[in-house]
Amino acid sequence: NAGVTQTPKFQVLKTGQSMTLQCAQDMNHEYMSWYRQDPGMGLRLIHYSVGAGITDQGEVPNGYNVSRSTTEDFPLRLLSAAPSQTSVYFCASSYSIFGRGRETQYFGPGTRLLVL
Amino acid sequence: TQLLEQSPQFLSIQEGENLTVYCNSSSVFSSLQWYRQEPGEGPVLLVTVVTGGEVKKLKRLTFQFGDARKDSSLHITAAQPGDTGLYLCAGADRGSTLGRLYFGRGTQLTVWP
Numbered sequence: 268n269a270g271v272t273q274t275p276k277f278q279v280l281k282t283g284q285s286m287t288l289q290c291a292q293d294m295n296h297e298y299m300s301w302y303r304q305d306p307g308m309g310l311r312l313i314h315y316s317v318g319a320g321i322t323d324q325g326e327v328p329n330g331y332n333v334s335r336s337t338t339e340d341f342p343l344r345l346l347s348a349a350p351s352q353t354s355v356y357f358c359a360s361s362y363s364i365f366g367r368g369r370e371t372q373y374f375g376p377g378t379r380l381l382v383l
Numbered sequence: 384t385q386l387l388e389q390s391p392q393f394l395s396i397q398e399g400e401n402l403t404v405y406c407n408s409s410s411v412f413s414s415l416q417w418y419r420q421e422p423g424e425g426p427v428l429l430v431t432v433v434t435g436g437e438v439k440k441l442k443r444l445t446f447q448f449g450d451a452r453k454d455s456s457l458h459i460t461a462a463q464p465g466d467t468g469l470y471l472c473a474g475a476d477r478g479s480t481l482g483r484l485y486f487g488r489g490t491q492l493t494v495w496p
Binding site for chain 2: 271300302307308309310311312315325326357359370371372373374375376377
């Protein structure tokens, strides 16, 4: 099991460029999510998915799009990058939806994004 | 507005000392989790508490969930340099927003030899 994988590990973008951050998990997890982590801010939820074909917004969804066509993959798209999107992005997955038991959420290693 | 308030934000102690990290909220959570994060890596789950008043122990780490399920604490006994890291608490929402996990800002712990 590779767990949760993210690509790329590092990326530099210019303002206005678009890109897709890739996330994949091989644990057949139902729930996947994207967070951003900024210094002193903890992790903030961007988007999440409770299953293939189902997505919903988190705390900070503006400027990001997601889709979930398969159980394994959950890409995050930056439509038009802005310096405020400079951050470390983490993808995570868990077997079931939170609140229904002692779910374990597994995080990927992160993607470090710099927008100039 | 931060849903979960963690304190202290920074903690620097000597090896062998005890410490407590707090995670407080005015909201009720269905469950609360504690994570530890090393530099350059993603957070790793340490424990999940579900029942109000629940206490869980993980070697020298003791986690407690408040009776009202609004707060939690992490106590480390005889801290070691290997405990150094960022500790994050996270609360799972209830009801219509099932599926969301709200994180505190974290406590950066440094344990000196």
